[in-house]
Amino acid sequence: MAEHLLDVNQVTVRFGGLVALDRVDLHVEPGRTTAILGPNGAGKTTLFNAVAGVVHPTSGAISLDGRDITKALPSRRSRDGIARTFQITQPFVGLTVRENVMVSIVSRGVAMREARDEAAEYVSFVGLGPKMDEPARTLSTGQRKRLELARALATKPRLLLLDEVTGGVDRPSIPEILDLIRRLRDERGITIVVVEHNMEVLFGLADDAVFLNRGEVVVTGSMAEVAEHEAVRRIYLGDGDA
Numbered sequence: 001m002a003e004h005l006l007d008v009n010q011v012t013v014r015f016g017g018l019v020a021l022d023r024v025d026l027h028v029e030p031g032r033t034t035a036i037l038g039p040n041g042a043g044k045t046t047l048f049n050a051v052a053g054v055v056h057p058t059s060g061a062i063s064l065d066g067r068d069i070t071k072a073l074p075s076r077r078s079r080d081g082i083a084r085t086f087q088i089t090q091p092f093v094g095l096t097v098r099e100n101v102m103v104s105i106v107s108r109g110v111a112m113r114e115a116r117d118e119a120a121e122y123v124s125f126v127g128l129g130p131k132m133d134e135p136a137r138t139l140s141t142g143q144r145k146r147l148e149l150a151r152a153l154a155t156k157p158r159l160l161l162l163d164e165v166t167g168g169v170d171r172p173s174i175p176e177i178l179d180l181i182r183r184l185r186d187e188r189g190i191t192i193v194v195v196e197h198n199m200e201v202l203f204g205l206a207d208d209a210v211f212l213n214r215g216e217v218v219v220t221g222s223m224a225e226v227a228e229h230e231a232v233r234r235i236y237l238g239d240g241d242a
């Protein structure tokens with residue numbers, strides 16, 4: 001096995017004249033949680049999109065477990081173990097919680113009957129057991145985030161990309177969601193990359209971090225080291241004049 005699960009090497013993404021990512025490096029160790037930090041427009045979502053395969057690098061390379069996936073389609077990357085959640089959740093609102101998860105399982109080629117049982121396991125793991133057969137439209141924002149996690153789990157990921165997983169969630173529900181994410185890492189060995197604006201959340205979650213600004217990596221290291229960097233303190237902790 002390669003030393004890193006994910007390697008982003010000198011990736012540049014241009015949208016016309018705009019350089020959204022500029023020779024970005026990101027190296028993610030297996031079994032760890034890595035935070036992507038940065039102000040609005042820094043390129044965090046573009047980096048996620050490049051890893052998930054929905055945006056193509058203008059130059060540079062991306063590998064999973066040492067294998068080049070730069071040109072692989074999103075469906076191939078999903079089969080290889082990359083899953084992502086979205087800032088705005090997108091459940092099938094007319095389907096039940098269990099059926100939403102079954103869609104991800106069936107797309108792996110699993111038969112309906114087995115998919116029903118397997119879905120129940122993921123739904124319970126994320127704490128939505130009591131909502132199993134309710135339509136997804138009845139879920140609160142926090143419950144929808146949990147459903148997204150169950151759907152991501154159903155693809156059997158090795159690498160999970162989480163976009164603003166506590167965004168829009170009421171404060172009292174946040175610790176439970178964080179606990180759930182830590183269990184994904186600790187009990188299921190899933191490697192996690194997270195984009196999140198809430199620093200408090202990140203301190204409880206991330207082992208490593210990379211801080212981007214205007215598409216460039218400013219600092220990379222342990223979460224504690226990166227949080228100490230002056231540019232990070234200025235933006236996230238309100239130090240200085242910015």
Ligand SMILES: Nc1ncnc2c1ncn2[C@@H]1O[C@H](COP(=O)(O)OP(=O)(O)OP(=O)(O)O)[C@@H](O)[C@H]1O
Binds near residue numbers: 019047
């Ligand atoms: N499909 C696209 N076409 C053109 N420009 C884009 C596209 N996607 C992103 N951009 C631009 O690329 C830059 C980086 O955007 P990105 O969404 O990756 O930043 P971000 O760090 O995720 O920001 P936020 O925190 O606001 O979500 C921005 O200037 C954005 O306007």
